[in-house]
Amino acid sequence: xxxxxxxxxxxERVHGSLYTDPSIFAEELxxxxxxxxxxxxxxxxVARPGDYVRKKVAAQDVIMTRSTDGEISLLLNRCAHRGNLxxxxxxxxxxxxxxxxxGWTYRNTGEMLGYPYNQGYGGKGKxxxxxxxxxRVDTYQGFVFASFAADGPSLxxxxxxxxxxxxxxxxxxxEGEVELxxxxxxxxxxxxxxxxxxxxxxxxxxxxxxxSVFSVTGSHIGNLYSDKSTAVTRDxxxxxxxxxxxxxxxxxxxxxxxxxxxxxxxPEYVAxxxxxxxxxxxxxxxxxxxxxxxxxxxxxxxISVFMIQPTAxxxxxxxxxxxxxxxxxxxxxxxxxQCVGSVGPAGMLLADDSEMYERNQRGMAARMPEWLDxxxxxxxxxxxxxxxxxxxxxxxxxxxGFWSHYRSLMEREDAR
Amino acid sequence: MDQWIIASEFAEVAVxxxxxxxxxxxxxxxxxxxxxxxxDALELEALAWLPDERMRExxxxxxxxxxxxxxDG
Amino acid sequence: xSSLAEHTGLDLREVERFLYRExxxxxxxxxxxxxxxxxxxxxxxxxxxxxxxxPQRLMSVIYDNRSRIRTRISQLKTGKRYAQSPPSNMRRLxxxxxxxxxxxxxxxxxxxxxxxxxxxxxxxxxxxxTTYRLRRVEDDIRLAYKKVVLxxxxxxxxxxxxxx
Numbered sequence: 001x002x003x004x005x006x007x008x009x010x011x012e013r014v015h016g017s018l019y020t021d022p023s024i025f026a027e028e029l030x031x032x033x034x035x036x037x038x039x040x041x042x043x044x045x046v047a048r049p050g051d052y053v054r055k056k057v058a059a060q061d062v063i064m065t066r067s068t069d070g071e072i073s074l075l076l077n078r079c080a081h082r083g084n085l086x087x088x089x090x091x092x093x094x095x096x097x098x099x100x101x102x103g104w105t106y107r108n109t110g111e112m113l114g115y116p117y118n119q120g121y122g123g124k125g126k127x128x129x130x131x132x133x134x135x136r137v138d139t140y141q142g143f144v145f146a147s148f149a150a151d152g153p154s155l156x157x158x159x160x161x162x163x164x165x166x167x168x169x170x171x172x173x174x175e176g177e178v179e180l181x182x183x184x185x186x187x188x189x190x191x192x193x194x195x196x197x198x199x200x201x202x203x204x205x206x207x208x209x210x211x212s213v214f215s216v217t218g219s220h221i222g223n224l225y226s227d228k229s230t231a232v233t234r235d236x237x238x239x240x241x242x243x244x245x246x247x248x249x250x251x252x253x254x255x256x257x258x259x260x261x262x263x264x265x266x267p268e269y270v271a272x273x274x275x276x277x278x279x280x281x282x283x284x285x286x287x288x289x290x291x292x293x294x295x296x297x298x299x300x301x302x303i304s305v306f307m308i309q310p311t312a313x314x315x316x317x318x319x320x321x322x323x324x325x326x327x328x329x330x331x332x333x334x335x336x337x338q339c340v341g342s343v344g345p346a347g348m349l350l351a352d353d354s355e356m357y358e359r360n361q362r363g364m365a366a367r368m369p370e371w372l373d374x375x376x377x378x379x380x381x382x383x384x385x386x387x388x389x390x391x392x393x394x395x396x397x398x399x400x401g402f403w404s405h406y407r408s409l410m411e412r413e414d415a416r
Numbered sequence: 417m418d419q420w421i422i423a424s425e426f427a428e429v430a431v432x433x434x435x436x437x438x439x440x441x442x443x444x445x446x447x448x449x450x451x452x453x454x455x456d457a458l459e460l461e462a463l464a465w466l467p468d469e470r471m472r473e474x475x476x477x478x479x480x481x482x483x484x485x486x487x488d489g
Numbered sequence: 490x491s492s493l494a495e496h497t498g499l500d501l502r503e504v505e506r507f508l509y510r511e512x513x514x515x516x517x518x519x520x521x522x523x524x525x526x527x528x529x530x531x532x533x534x535x536x537x538x539x540x541x542x543x544p545q546r547l548m549s550v551i552y553d554n555r556s557r558i559r560t561r562i563s564q565l566k567t568g569k570r571y572a573q574s575p576p577s578n579m580r581r582l583x584x585x586x587x588x589x590x591x592x593x594x595x596x597x598x599x600x601x602x603x604x605x606x607x608x609x610x611x612x613x614x615x616x617x618x619t620t621y622r623l624r625r626v627e628d629d630i631r632l633a634y635k636k637v638v639l640x641x642x643x644x645x646x647x648x649x650x651x652x653x
Contacts, residue, residue: 045438046438047437048436048437048438049454050437050439050441050454050456051437051438051439052438053438089439090538090643091438091439092438092439093437093438093439093440093441093456094439094456094457094458095456095458095459096456096458096459097458098458105458182546182547182548183537183538183542183547183548184537184538184548185537185548185550185646186537186644186645186646187645187646187647187648188645188646188647189647189648190610190611190647209571211567211569212564212567212568212569212570212571213560213564213570215567215569216560216563216564216567217560317645320548321548322548333545336545336546336547336548337552339548340548340549340551340552341553341557341560344537344548344550344646345550345646345647345648345649345650346535346550346551346648346649346650346653348560348561348564351570351572351648351649351650352570352571352572352650354572354648355571355572355648355650356571358610358648359609362609
């Protein structure tokens, strides 16, 4: 191992080269992106047998398919013959795929169906070649995860406490299911992927970076992260972290405040939830959706779902879509509208975040002071009743959790 | 949804274009047996090019629906 | 004079003058001047993915009604909309202008554009086809609808916080 990660990643600071060194980026692909569980998409994107969508895991082009028996596969979009892309369309419905180059044809589970003029290969069924398959595919609350490692921790083990946050999102649907069916915005930033990940649960920046939109819309979001806020930042372990805003929403105590609205605006939804959940409905409607960063690339920001895709050491695509709640059309229209206003290249929140990622990346071209500081709140951290580290709403507890897990993955001796 | 019924004295099948999935499919409903099948474009192309001999094999009642369960082809 | 002009009172020269003015106000970040062009039933739309993607069901890059246009402009005017502070330097060319339909009081116009944006990130080329719905209001022409279909709307886009 040439890079000494223990020197670059210290409890209260991390080295700038982690964001700028191409050789570190190459090691990250091997040790994180093509090894641990990475979120690829959602089962609702391939709802019917034969449905497929193209996805990316870092630089690799992947086809997410649903077979006739309902199983989801992740196939590498690379013909076994000459390495050509097999699928060109972003989405479609086909039980089999035919490479346009020489006509080799595969089932949507990857198995080869045949090739033209088979006498050149000695006849039918002589080649045991198929499309590459991501070795491990698993889903949680419909979120589809890929691991390129044949073995290792299960998805449940990987998600750990973050699973509960995805449950919290799903329970907002009257049918207990999230759907990601609104299509994706793809927002490119000239910045290292870790700047995005760290920013997602950084409660210190909203009042500064997003002050412009808070001031013109009268949004209360800024207050959630102020020094007076009772919200907390939690290191959920495994590199996952959250801004737990529930203490603030419970203090306010009114249903739908989490969504910046009132129950009068979404009466059918609120009535349906009360009918379904009885007394517990109030808790669900008051506490709202999670704000959680699931290592390394799934970010749920209440109403929006982001999947982060690194493309180079200094370039990242942030894919984003609106949360849609199955069985809640009244909510879904509003979720879509709010999400479109907030995220993506022109979003009133994310365009400014993205500007900061890019300035941050350019800033690091300067070699001094070399380090990025992540110590905010170290002195006031506590351990909660479940054993997780908790800091104030605008503390860097989440970042420290991220780096600790990152270091453990990058230092693994058996990583290659 | 536009639907056509293709019927003879032997069979009755409804055919329609399904647009609920990520791409268009043909929906076939055997109105007598109740079975539904979807065919995508590549499958339809394969059917269009199916040699008559293979189609005759498919029409053998014991090839599918009334097979006796043994795979002894 | 064409029959279109008889129906609407908008001839191609008037249409051009309006489009060029709208472009100049956007390029020069004249936010108040640009906002004043819009009617109350305004719709400002930049689709993502397919140009025909249903904006009521699918994500758009921008899908602003009049109220959200006001919010967008107000945010830009704070000076703390960092994605446009400092503002991008940019100029756009508009060409291939065609009157495509006359619908009641509205004239529907199509035009191509090529826009060069320069900021510290680098120089970005934006291009596409815009559909405008122009309406004569007393002695003035106002903008009721602007749909901008980017040629690369299906690809990953850089931040687009200026007025496109």
